[in-house]
Each structure stands twice: as structure tokens, then as C-alpha cells.
Amino acid sequence: MIAELNRLIDAVEARLTEDVDIAGLAAAAGTTEYHLRRMFSSLAGMPLSEYIRRRRMTVAAADVAGEDRMLDIAVRHGYGSTEAFGRAFRAVHGSSPADVRAHGGPLRSQPKLRFRLTVEGNTSMDTRITHRPEFRLIGHAARVPLIHRGVNPHIQAHIASIPAAEHERLKALSNTEPSGLLQVSADVDPDAVEGTELTYMHGVAVDAQSPVPEGLDAIEVPEGDWVVFRTSGDHPTALQEAYAASATDWFPSNPWRLRPGPSIVAVLERAGDFRTATCELWMPIERA
The missing domain is CATH 1.10.10.60 (Homeodomain-like)
Structure with a gap:
């Protein structure tokens, strides 16, 4: 790469x-x-x-x-x-x-870039590849701006607006991987420009045959391969670092490339205040 x-x-x-x-x-x-x-x-x-x-x-x-x-x-x-x-x-x-x-000025210069891969070998990534049949993401979706670092207040506000009972209803609907309540980012600009809008969904994954209950949004996900990164530590810092490391470390070293589709975060364990968490980051891939 x-x-x-x-x-x-x-x-x-x-x-x-x-x-x-x-x-x-x-x-x-x-x-x-x-x-x-x-x-x-x-x-x-x-x-x-x-x-x-x-x-x-x-x-x-x-x-x-x-x-x-x-x-x-x-x-x-x-x-x-x-x-x-x-x-x-x-x-x-x-x-x-x-x-x-x-x-004569002022002027700002943009030098010609040159990419280099520095291999340090001091950070391992807990990763697996999985093939999934088509499935469906259902939940509550909203358009929010992309923020690269720190907590996204627009996502926080969206989640806070969902009644507690609705979280339990969603969890009961989950019937396929990724399991549990999910944080879904879809329709992300390919250039990932900060401030551009994306679709954020707070929801769950269900098989392709499951109906979409009234009042819920749906994202259809085609069959394909996924890379799953397991992260643990400060939240959302550990997740954001995994996104960055996928580009700097994992993709340059492996015969896969990103394909269009949602990225999905499954929260496996978390502290009561959500300051720390163990998560899985799912990214859609295909053979390079």
C-alpha cells in the first residue's frame, strides 16, 4: 500500500x-x-x-x-x-x-509528500478475519458530523435521546454477529474529512430474514469479509487509535483493502461511567 x-x-x-x-x-x-x-x-x-x-x-x-x-x-x-x-x-x-x-506574501508551502513504512514491532494488534453472510442492522439512526478525536457530542446527544427501555428492546432483537448493542458509522466520506456528515446508528445486527420493527431504521449489509480489531482501555481513545493503526500498521502489512460499507463497534465490556471499555471494531474488507 x-x-x-x-x-x-x-x-x-x-x-x-x-x-x-x-x-x-x-x-x-x-x-x-x-x-x-x-x-x-x-x-x-x-x-x-x-x-x-x-x-x-x-x-x-x-x-x-x-x-x-x-x-x-x-x-x-x-x-x-x-x-x-x-x-x-x-x-x-x-x-x-x-x-x-x-x-510578495505571505505564502504557505505544501511540500511533496513521501510515505515511508516504519516497522517497530513493539505493538501487536488483536485481530481476526471473518466472513459473514448478508445481514441487517436495525436501530435508531441520525446524521452527525465526523469528529476524529475525543467524544462526539452529537452522537452522545443522539444516544441520550433514546429511552432506556428501547435499549433493552434492541438487545432482545439481536440474533447474529456482531452481537449486542452496536455503534454503527455508515456513509462516511471516503476522504474522511472532519466535519462531513455520516450516518450514525445505535442498534443491533439481525439476520437478513428478520423484519424491521416499526419505528426503527435499517441498513442492509451485503455478504463479505470483515477484519475485527479487539481493543481495550480508555474509551473512546483506544478505538480511535485502532482506526489509526489499521491504516498505519495493519493494511500496509496484509493483503486486504477496505471496501465500502459501515464500520461497526460492538461494546463487549465497559465501566459504569464508560471511561474504559473492551470493544470489537468491525471493518468491511476485500482481497487486495
Whole structure:
């Protein structure tokens, strides 16, 4: 995966003034656009689209400091108007092209990335691979913003709004793995941009033949393979670290890639105040 990401960086660099065909680059690398975007954002700490924009504006800064017409510069760097180019330029540099031309700055540079895999061998991951037939997730769903670190208050508020008796009803409906009450994240943006919306469901897994009770939402999950990470410790820190480690450690070392689908957290044990917990993190995968 590290080699594929570095080839992607080189391909992006060669096409900075063009629209970059990410799907085509992913196919050429023998992977999927979905997996490539998810791995890039996890390892680089920014979405691929944001990296391309920053690199494009870093290179464009040299042109802006010159004497070419702004419209010519905008078109050269893939923008149809000086207004669109100016917005992108200001978002990266914090100053307008006119200010830079007049005063020489300020400018912010985005260096070309290079991914490297550091093998330390001092952290083991409790992991298993399982194949599941199609099943259904049922429960109470809400649209919430993605937050990478710490407790998500929007999810907290959603769970708090569910009556206690409803939690017991949901647990009684569970009849397949992952078992018990589940925390489900679906429809996540492939770039995993913080603040973008996802579907969060507080619910359970049932077999594909189980009906959906009135008043509950449902997510249909097709047959496929899953990687299951077992985590234990501070909650939700241990889970968030497992998400990060899957990209930095597990996927680069194993012949699997992410496929579209929900990620699922099953809470196996927890403290009364939920500050610590033992969980299983389920992620949908396919052979790379």
C-alpha cells in the first residue's frame, strides 16, 4: 500500500495543472478509489483532494509572483475563472493573489509528500478475519458530523435521546454477529474529512430474514469479509487509535483493502461511567 500511495503522489505531481483522475490512478495501482482515499487521509492527516489543492496552490504561487495575467494563471492551474482561483489560493495561503503580487506574501508551502513504512514491532494488534453472510442492522439512526478525536457530542446527544427501555428492546432483537448493542458509522466520506456528515446508528445486527420493527431504521449489509480489531482501555481513545493503526500498521502489512460499507463497534465490556471499555471494531474488507 505504501508503494501505491507514493506512485499516486508522483502521478498527482505530474498532473497538477490538470483534473486528476483518482479512479483511474487507483485502478492502475490495482486497488479501489475508496480504499486509496481512506488510506491517504488516514496516513497524511488530510484528504487527498486537500493535498492536491495545497500542492497546486504552492506551485501556482510562483506564477502569481510573476507577470502573467491572472486569468491565464487560473486556467493553467485548472480553474475556469480568476474568482475560483482566488478563493482556492486564499484558502491555502491566507492572502489573495493580488496581495502576493503586490507584496510578495505571505505564502504557505505544501511540500511533496513521501510515505515511508516504519516497522517497530513493539505493538501487536488483536485481530481476526471473518466472513459473514448478508445481514441487517436495525436501530435508531441520525446524521452527525465526523469528529476524529475525543467524544462526539452529537452522537452522545443522539444516544441520550433514546429511552432506556428501547435499549433493552434492541438487545432482545439481536440474533447474529456482531452481537449486542452496536455503534454503527455508515456513509462516511471516503476522504474522511472532519466535519462531513455520516450516518450514525445505535442498534443491533439481525439476520437478513428478520423484519424491521416499526419505528426503527435499517441498513442492509451485503455478504463479505470483515477484519475485527479487539481493543481495550480508555474509551473512546483506544478505538480511535485502532482506526489509526489499521491504516498505519495493519493494511500496509496484509493483503486486504477496505471496501465500502459501515464500520461497526460492538461494546463487549465497559465501566459504569464508560471511561474504559473492551470493544470489537468491525471493518468491511476485500482481497487486495
